Amino acid sequence: EVQLVESGGDLVQPGGSLRLSCAASGFIFSNSEMNWVRQAPGKGLEWLSYINNGGSIRYYADSVKGRFTVSRDNAKNSLYLQMKSLRVEDTAVYYCARMYTSSSGKTIDYWGQGTLVTVSS
């Protein structure tokens, strides 16, 4: 069974930093592309970042480019999101999500349960 478990969410002051982790199990993590997606309270979904299976290709949304860094440790079956210069508007539930790629196309097929990041003074 595919499982994605996020951790690291917390209350942090504006300007602060935080590192989120996502522990993956039930599939071959090193073969999978991964994403981070967030959802502010009462709002829609916002795609944040993508990393390919080897970690050599990374994409970011403009809203977090230069402040957030995605990385992975395939030996530990783990995905990370390092967040710095946090703003009040970064307050959200952060989801780790697996990308499924086939000859038919691409999609996100599995999501974690999310971890809450609150940025407030």
Add this chain to the structure above:
Amino acid sequence: IVLTQSPGTLSLSPGERATLSCRASQSVSSNYLAWYRQKPGRAPRLLIYATSIRATGIPDRFSGSGSGTDFTLTISRLEPEDFAVYFCQHFSSSPFTFGPGTIVDIK
């Protein structure tokens, strides 16, 4: 690519047919358009990918269609668990943006 979903809210009764629209600001390959359902307090769940392929375990009352800039999710007969929020997402090129969502609520 900006995705626009309509209507913002769809008020229907169980058993009725729901038609949700997702419009892209530029052409999206049909391989790269997906739909998700999200219930309150839960992570989204994949319903449809590559415009029309149902994900594992998704019942056949869900169907997807479209091409270019116009895509549609149809729920043929609404079940109680279908009253939720629906999002489309594209994977044509980064950023892999989502639409703002359509709320399907009980009339």
